[in-house]
Amino acid sequence: MIGETMFDGEIHRVRANGIDFAYIEHGTGPLVIFLHGFPDNAFTWTWQMHRFAEAGYRAVAPFLRGYAPSSAPMDGAYDPRTLGTDVAALIDALSPDGRAHVVGMDWGGTATHAALVTHPDRIKAAVVLNTAHPYSVLHGVKDPELVQRLFHFWFFQSESADWAVPIEGLPMVDHLWRTWSPNFQDSDHIAGVKRTLAAPDGIKNALAYYRALWRAHRDGAVPVGATAVPTLSLFGETDFTTKYAGEEAPGFSGPYERTILPAAGHFPHLEAPETVAGLILEWFRRHHD
Template sequence: MSEITTIQANGLEFGCLTAGPATGPLALLLHGFPDTPHSWRHLSSALAERGYRVAAPYMRGYAPTSPPADGAYQTGALAADANALHEALGGDDSAVLIGHDWGAAAVYGALAAEPGRWRRAVTMALPPINAMLESFFSYEQLKRSFYIFLFQTPLAEMALDEGFVAGLWRDWSPGHDEDLSPVFAALGSPENKAAAIGYYRAMLDPSRHLPRYAAAQEAAGAVGTVPLLYLHGADDGCLGVDVIGMDGGLMKHLPSGSRAEVIADAGHFLQVEQPAKVNGAVLDWL
């Protein structure tokens, strides 16, 4: 991927990594927590080789992308960012949208809010919220999700240091050794840490939701109409594969014509753990 370029969209300056021919169909790749666009390096190269114009932004508040002045981190804001980036990058109805973790949440909202912008989509490691509500509150999953509840407290900013981030990666993708220096840089300032935590605070506190994103927020809970491929690592230590209903429950929460697949020998960050398998599944789907 290229050096970081700056894209103005939805009132923010997004740092963005790009690849591929300038005339190709847009492929927008959205990362999650605690992560950066560097995790898309394998998929980005594969998409560029197929002629896609790849853009992988740093999500709002992850340096060098600016934190929003209004402090909005609700899912509706993330969805609005995705659609605004489509506009700013000159995308058309041949564009595809791919998201991992929080990036997946943005994908669901963006597709439901403005489906005409996107031809197909891929999400990884986070199904639609309604697909996992029944199983999320199991004892084992609540243990995995301790950080969500920690982030609701005043201790969050103190806890979110390099050791904490490295520990999450170690637990979520067992056996995978990743260079986390890009993640440490993206969360390097107090403002960046507050932004990453802000996603989780907005997740559980509707009083943090801004009216300007109300429509996109409501759309984020809808199934949508754009077919998508859902991928989940078999050894995901963040969200257990047992929680997401791969035995059939998941599909009723995905648009008609969608597909779901478990990636063997992969944890939460499956796109860097098993790039050949993930790239193959994505390219076949697209």
């Protein structure tokens, strides 16, 4: 079991970019920030955090803005540029030297991609899991097969999602986990994710990420450019982000590698934890300055 069942510490708080972030942590040493996605929460990183603490790192996993018990933004901002600023502000608040390694997946990956462009000086090296890079998004929009696989993205743009997603039991959460990572089973962790999303305005905040991303792409407001920060990109073989993963290459001018994880789905850090931890630790060993 992972998640809350494995977590034995306390929840800490820090103010960053106008948000009261709740976070969990393990270990001491150089800072590594782990950023979760949807439908998930910070406890998704518990196993990895223990592994990184054993390797001599201070592993910190915040609950993203709007994910309880972190606060929600008063201005309703969930766009990529704001998420990237969250990453930089968290590093400023938590790192003695103002720099950190960053691991992000899904929305955490979107935040990481933005921070790599807008605040590269804060990040020593990054690892991004199953996240569509801004350079690959439009390819997916033009692909009918991928549009179908990404039904949730389009459905979440609609007003119907406001009442259909938060129905009792949150069956949409079960459906997405079952569809995206069919080989992963952990009912306790998914129950914890549902508790996070069932908090007041939890679903409303989660849907706002999707709507803000589409508006940002439509308006040309997504941070883009080639980052020199060493970046490792990991994709599950069966994940919907993988098909156009190669289109992200122009976004990196520094050390960059892309690895496809066989048989893994959307949550590879849970499906193949040892493999993912080994790849991340080796990347950080090679790029630690």
